[in-house]
Amino acid sequence: MIEFQDVHKYYGDYHALRGITATIRAGEFFSLLGPSGCGKTTLLRTIAGFEGISSGAVMIDGKHMAHVPANKRPTNMVFQSYAIFPHLSVAENVGFGLRRDPRSAAEKIRAVDEALEMVGLKGYGNRAAHALSGGQRQRVALARALILKPKVLLLDEPLSALDKKMREQMQVELIKLQRQVGITFVLVTHDQEEALVMSDRIAVMFEGEIAQLDDPETLYRRPNSRRVADFIGVMNFLPAKVTGESNGHISIEAGGLGQVDIEAAQAPGKISGGEAWVGFRPETLTILYEGQTAMDRETPGTVEEVVYYGDMTYYDVRLDGVDRPVRISMRNVFGRPVLDIGTRTRVAWSPGALVLFR
Ligand SMILES: Nc1ncnc2c1ncn2[C@@H]1O[C@H](COP(=O)(O)OP(=O)(O)O)[C@@H](O)[C@H]1O
Numbered sequence: 598m599i600e601f602q603d604v605h606k607y608y609g610d611y612h613a614l615r616g617i618t619a620t621i622r623a624g625e626f627f628s629l630l631g632p633s634g635c636g637k638t639t640l641l642r643t644i645a646g647f648e649g650i651s652s653g654a655v656m657i658d659g660k661h662m663a664h665v666p667a668n669k670r671p672t673n674m675v676f677q678s679y680a681i682f683p684h685l686s687v688a689e690n691v692g693f694g695l696r697r698d699p700r701s702a703a704e705k706i707r708a709v710d711e712a713l714e715m716v717g718l719k720g721y722g723n724r725a726a727h728a729l730s731g732g733q734r735q736r737v738a739l740a741r742a743l744i745l746k747p748k749v750l751l752l753d754e755p756l757s758a759l760d761k762k763m764r765e766q767m768q769v770e771l772i773k774l775q776r777q778v779g780i781t782f783v784l785v786t787h788d789q790e791e792a793l794v795m796s797d798r799i800a801v802m803f804e805g806e807i808a809q810l811d812d813p814e815t816l817y818r819r820p821n822s823r824r825v826a827d828f829i830g831v832m833n834f835l836p837a838k839v840t841g842e843s844n845g846h847i848s849i850e851a852g853g854l855g856q857v858d859i860e861a862a863q864a865p866g867k868i869s870g871g872e873a874w875v876g877f878r879p880e881t882l883t884i885l886y887e888g889q890t891a892m893d894r895e896t897p898g899t900v901e902e903v904v905y906y907g908d909m910t911y912y913d914v915r916l917d918g919v920d921r922p923v924r925i926s927m928r929n930v931f932g933r934p935v936l937d938i939g940t941r942t943r944v945a946w947s948p949g950a951l952v953l954f955r
Pocket residue numbers: 608611613631632633634635636637638639640
C-alpha cells in the first residue's frame with residue numbers, strides 16, 4: 598500500500614530521514630516506533646504529503662506521490678492534539694470533511710451517524726465538542742478521519758494524552774476498529790508496549806533510520822542489535838565469547854554461565870567471531886523453588902534486589918560465576934513466597950532463549 602524508496606529528508610543541514618526503504622502492506626496495522634526526535638512524525642508526514650522529501654520516492658497504492666498534494670492523497674491523519682473544533686457539535690466535527698461532498702444532507706447525516714457508531718459514540722452527535730472527555734475527543738477525531746474513507750489512516754501518537762487505563766482501553770478499540778474497517782493504519786508511537794500490543798509489524802527507528810522491521814514477536818525474541826533489544830522491553834546483557842561456528846550452530850562462552858551451543862538464528866544481527874554479547878529476557882530465567890528442577894541449565898545465585906509489582910516480582914540475582922546481577926521476572930503464583938534480599942537460590946535457564954549480539 599505504501600512504499601518508501603531510499604527516502605531522505607533534510608531540514609536545512611539537518612538530515613532527519615536517512616535512506617528509508619520499507620513497504621507497508623494493504624490492510625495491516627503498522628507502527629513507527631522510536632525515541633523522541635528519531636523522525637517518526639516526519640516520515641508519517643511524507644505519507645500524508647504535509648512534508649516534501651529531499652530525495653527518494655514515496656508510493657501509495659502503486660502511484661508516485663511526488664506531485665500529489667496532501668488533499669489529493671488517499672490518506673487521512675489523526676493528530677496528537679486531536680484538533681477538534683471546540684465550538685462545533687460532535688456531529689459537525691465528524692462531518693467537517695464532507696462540507697464540499699455532493700451527497701444530500703440526509704446522506705451526510707447517515708454517514709456521520711455511521712462513523713459515530715463505529716467509534717462507540719452513537720447518539721453523541723448533538724453534544725458540544727468542548728464538553729467531551731479526552732477519550733471521547735479521541736473517538737471524534739477518529740470518526741472524522743474515517744468518514745472520508747481513506748485507504749490509509751495515519752495516527753501520530755493518538756493516545757499519548759490519555760491516562761493509562763483509558764489508553765489501554767483505546768488500544769483495544771483501535772485494533773478492533775482497524776479489523777472492522779480493514780484499511781491500512783500507520784501509527785506513530787514512542788511507547789514500545791503500545792507498538793507490541795497493536796501492530797502487525799513495527800519499524801523501529803533511531804536517528805532517521807529503520808533499525809529493524811519485523812512483527813512484534815520477532816522483534817521481541819530476535820532483536821538484531823543491542824539497541825533494539827534495549828528499546829523493546831528489558832534484556833539482560835553479559836559479555837560473551839564465540840568459541841566456534843559450524844553448520845548452523847554457534848558455540849559460545851555465555852558470560853560466565855559456561856559453554857553453550859546456540860542456533861545461528863539466535864544471532865540475528867550477524868556476528869563474526871570473538872567478542873560478543875549474550876542477551877536474555879527476564880522471563881526466560883526462572884527461580885527454582887524447593888523440589889523443582891531445571892528442564893535445561895541450572896545456576897546457583899544470590900538475590901540482590903527485589904521489586905514487588907503485585908502480579909509480578911522482579912529480582913536482581915547475582916549468579917555464581919557471573920560478574921553482574923541479572924534481572925529475573927517471576928509471576929506471583931498463589932502460595933509462592935516473595936524471596937528476601939540475600940536469599941541463596943537456584944536459577945533455571947535455557948540456551949535456546951539466548952540472543953547473541955556483536
Ligand atoms: N520543521 C522542522 N524544521 C527543522 N527541524 C525539524 C522540523 N521538524 C522536525 N525537525 C527535526 O527533525 C527530527 C525528527 O523530528 P520528528 O520527525 O518530529 O521526530 P519524532 O516524531 O520521532 O519525535 C528532530 O530532531 C526535529 O527536531
